[in-house]
Every structure is written in structure tokens, then in C-alpha cells.
Amino acid sequence: xxxxxxxxxxxxxxxxxxxxxxxxxxxxxxxxxxxxxxxxxxxxxxxxxxxxxxxxxxxxxxxxxxxxxxxxxxxxxxxxxxxxxxxxxxxxxxxxxxxxxxxxxxxxxxxx
Amino acid sequence: xxxxxxxxxxxxxxxxxxxxxxxxxxxxxxxxxxxxxxxxxxxxxxxxxxxxxxxxxxxxxxxxxxxxxxxxxxxxxxxxxxxxxxxxxxxxxxxxxxxxxxxxxxxxxxxxxx
Numbered sequence: 001x002x003x004x005x006x007x008x009x010x011x012x013x014x015x016x017x018x019x020x021x022x023x024x025x026x027x028x029x030x031x032x033x034x035x036x037x038x039x040x041x042x043x044x045x046x047x048x049x050x051x052x053x054x055x056x057x058x059x060x061x062x063x064x065x066x067x068x069x070x071x072x073x074x075x076x077x078x079x080x081x082x083x084x085x086x087x088x089x090x091x092x093x094x095x096x097x098x099x100x101x102x103x104x105x106x107x108x109x110x111x112x
Numbered sequence: 113x114x115x116x117x118x119x120x121x122x123x124x125x126x127x128x129x130x131x132x133x134x135x136x137x138x139x140x141x142x143x144x145x146x147x148x149x150x151x152x153x154x155x156x157x158x159x160x161x162x163x164x165x166x167x168x169x170x171x172x173x174x175x176x177x178x179x180x181x182x183x184x185x186x187x188x189x190x191x192x193x194x195x196x197x198x199x200x201x202x203x204x205x206x207x208x209x210x211x212x213x214x215x216x217x218x219x220x221x222x223x224x225x226x
Contacts, residue, residue, distance in 0.1 A: 043217040
């Protein structure tokens with residue numbers, strides 16, 4: 001079963017707008033990671049946030065983690081057409097034997 | 113950064129044949145590699161964990177005799193789909209873990225079984 005559930009499943013925005021997607025999980029984690037996948041391609045690692053961290057930034061990406069609510073969010077600011085992709089959260093949890101468990105993903109479409 | 117390659121990138125085969133997919137870590141050594149399967153518009157599902165020099169650990173519901181995994185060296189793991197059938201058609205992705213945290217993924221192999 002999936003550890004992470006992502007919301008929304010799909011998101012369509014105009015270039016320049018911000019995109020926010022959320023990930024909820026069920027058990028305690030060591031860390032949570034966000035990945036991007038372009039259509040038919042492999043996954044690109046974006047950000048890893050550890051359980052004792054609350055926020056991390058990388059360029060136009062901002063990730064938050066709320067362990068009390070077992071949730072994380074990924075914000076893409078000033079989106080570009082090239083940001084069109086599927087975004088997945090993945091949790092590294094002791095209950096899963098420290099193997100990554102992926103959420104269902106959010107498909108983001110950035111219209112030029 | 114860490115680079116993982118997969119070969120082939122796509123393969124079409126007849127039902128009943130076996131297909132081997134290679135996963136290589138190009139610029140680092142990976143004691144642990146992972147194999148995932150992804151159906152269209154779905155998430156990645158872990159199939160097995162491949163440890164160098166030992167038997168792979170398969171997830172529940174994954175047939176170990178059908179999906180043979182060999183991790184012969186610190187830079188190479190192979191997945192062989194034996195006696196492939198149309199329902200095995202999927203996107204197979206490997207990854208290699210670095211420093212017990214970040215996983216780096218290969219570009220994937222698309223398998224179509226006719």
C-alpha cells in the first residue's frame with residue numbers, strides 16, 4: 001500500500017504562477033523526498049527533507065514538512081513551461097524497512 | 113552528480129521470451145539498488161531490493177522466479193523478466209542509493225510484450 005497520498009492529482013496553471021502540491025503519509029519517517037518525472041522518463045531528485053527539519057529551499061522550490069500532521073508540501077514559484085511534469089513524494093520510513101515508498105503523484109501542466 | 117544508466121531504454125519482445133535489463137551506477141559504487149515498475153499514469157511500485165553479493169529481497173506479490181535479479185558488482189544490477197507475457201508490459205526503473213539517503217534513478221526501460 002502507498003505510504004504517501006498526494007493532492008491534487010492534477011494541476012493546471014499559467015506560466016509565472018505558483019504551484020503547490022501536498023503529500024500526506026501514515027507512519028513516522030526518517031526523511032521525505034520529492035522527485036520530478038517528465039513523461040516517459042526516469043525520476044529526478046529534487047529535495048530531501050529530514051524529519052527534524054521544517055523547511056528547505058532549492059532555487060524556485062520550497063518544501064515544508066509538518067511531522068505532527070504527517071504532511072509535506074512542495075511549492076514551485078514562478079513556474080515555467082519546462083516545469084510541466086509529474087511530481088512524486090517518497091518517504092523513507094523505518095516501518096517500510098527504510099525503503100522509499102512513493103505517493104500517487106501530482107501531474108502539473110504549466111501553460112505558456 | 114550521481115548518474116545511473118539503464119539498458120536498453122526500450123524493448124519489444126514476443127510473449128514467452130526472456131528480457132534482461134541492466135542498471136549501472138556510472139560514477140559511484142552502489143551496495144544497494146532498487147527495481148521499480150510503473151504502469152501508465154501510476155506511481156512507482158517497488159519490486160525488489162538488490163544487494164551486491166547477496167540474494168535480492170522481493171516485495172510481497174512479486175514473483176522471484178519470474179523477475180530474476182542479479183547484483184554481480186557494486187556498479188551493476190540486472191533484472192531478467194522470464195517468459196514475458198503482455199501483462200508484464202510496463203516501465204521498469206532502477207535506482208541506486210547513496211549514503212543511506214538519496215536515491216538516484218535510471219532513465220527507465222519501457223518493455224512491450226506482444
